[in-house]
Amino acid sequence: MYSRGVRKLNVMANNFKTIKYGRQYNLALWVYAAMFYFFLYGPLLMLVFLSFNKSEIVGFPFEGFSIKWYHVVFESPELIRALANSIGVGVLSAVIATTLALSLSMAFRHDFWGKSLVLYLILVPIIIPGIIGGIVLLIFFGFSEIRPSLWTTVLVAHVNWVLPFAFLTLYPRLHGFDRALEEAAMDLGAKPWVIFSRIVFPLIRPGIIATALFSFSLSFDEFVRTIFVTGFQRTIPVQFWGLIVDELAPQLPAMAVIIILISILTSLIGFIYMRRKVN
């Protein structure tokens, strides 16, 4: 009985291995995959391509290879200032959001009254559509008579936007943290602050770095909320928007490539840290 059953199972397994899909099915699969990647990466590649176009007008035909638009970008003081503004606000909001996310995550390991309510409150900025978020902030700052500027309104808007993502990135790290390690440290004479600095922090450091990098990248790309609360100091996306609206500037593709590179690089490093095991 037993051996017959095993034989039957083997036959079934062999049949499964030798199943051949029809040629048409295979073709359809290829077409699907090709389209998928074309629409995903095609526009990006075209942008990179156009950024090296000598032509004074954004678009085809391709009139020859040139890096002059990159020169234009780097020689434009407004663009450099906007880039500096974006990096500054990005770094600061990353630091603030990560710190807040860390303390929230620490608190969320305990049970307390109204915990799920607090969770929803933290996540609200994700759910609210960007344009509504922007208007809400505009009204709020208007009523509070806070003048729009980079380090007040824009920074607050960014932290507000970035925090839920930072929390969602960092919390699993702390939630999965083995509490027995903290108890062991406490048992061996470590007081709470020492437990955090010698045990908890070193072990979740990769998660903290990843969170900060994602936060930066989110802030760096933020546009919809920012445009409502911007004063005279513009961030890169706002500056960019201005260029598109005022003039279809030929240096736009080059600028876009630079922004994409910065975003991709920070996210990539973030992902590397996310995956990193402690050691």
Next chain:
Amino acid sequence: MSSRDVSVEVQGVSKSFGSVIALNSVSLDIFKGEFFSLLGPSGCGKTTLLRMIGGFEVPDDGSILIEGSDTSGLPPYERSTNMIFQHLALFPHMNVWDNVAFGLKMKGIEAGIIGDKVTKALQLVRLEDYGSRKIDQLSGGQRQRVAMSRALINDPTVLLLDEPLGALDLQLRLSMQDELRRLHKSLSNTFIFVTHDQGEAMAMSDRIAVMDQGEILQVGTPEEIYDKPKTRFVANFVGHTNVFDGEVSNVGNDGDFEINCSGLVFMGVGEMKVVKGQRVSVALRYEAINLSKPDNEVKGASCLGVVREKMYLGGMFRFETVTKEGLTLTADIQQEEQSKLIKEGDKIQLFWEPESLAVLLE
């Protein structure tokens, strides 16, 4: 016994988690230098009690004294106890040396002394060459020994062990039991060991407290717990036992008595204070019962029965028998020669020493 110094004194401690009662007014004295086990099934409160002694749980009621002083309100880092955790909780980002040295560093001891002490502590568990190893480069047994040396380096008055051997395979488990016993003999610290494994508790402990549903049912040496269980739970939890409900049918002048269990009369001797008509239970260990041919002359108490099932358990046979009164009595017999002659369906005589009978009051 009572003249010995008490190391840990548990006084009427209660603890609930929500509606679940983890400990129900538990009192207990644990002596200095003793290897004491808290034995019971999962959820019986043994781990809660251990964690309370370590300062990780706060009693709702009652208090715990260590070396005579009340520990109420003391956090773990201000107690003279150290714990070996269930999954060891070694610090994964530190090497062996730093793990072991952690306790001393926290006490602010100067570097030179730490060096000497760590070396000694690693020697104690034979890991002196492993100081620079990462935790994930160690075998299961080596991790156990690192955890032991890390917990012992501060020379705790009480070492708390929370089922640290639970996750090990049998071989390693036995060798770690040896290691722990060896450590306990060479040191003067009190060991409190939590386990659900009665064999482990028997093998290691000076005394055992058997716990169930937040209460301590019996405290005693392994022999006392095994030979004279006081309750049905203890009898069933520790070793293999036949347990029957019955009634005291006769009490003699010399303190001997008889207990009638569904027609089968057990003789009891001495010590127990029982009165005629009292409802009690009796417990008889599997290995306390012997078998012979029905017409042989036997010593002690005996009854007649039929073998219903015979099993070989390696080194011994287990016979499930039905007495002529209809009770099922199981006997473990080690003598192979004699056992081979008895087959399923045979009529046999069961006999045992009256002293091996335990009378259970609840």
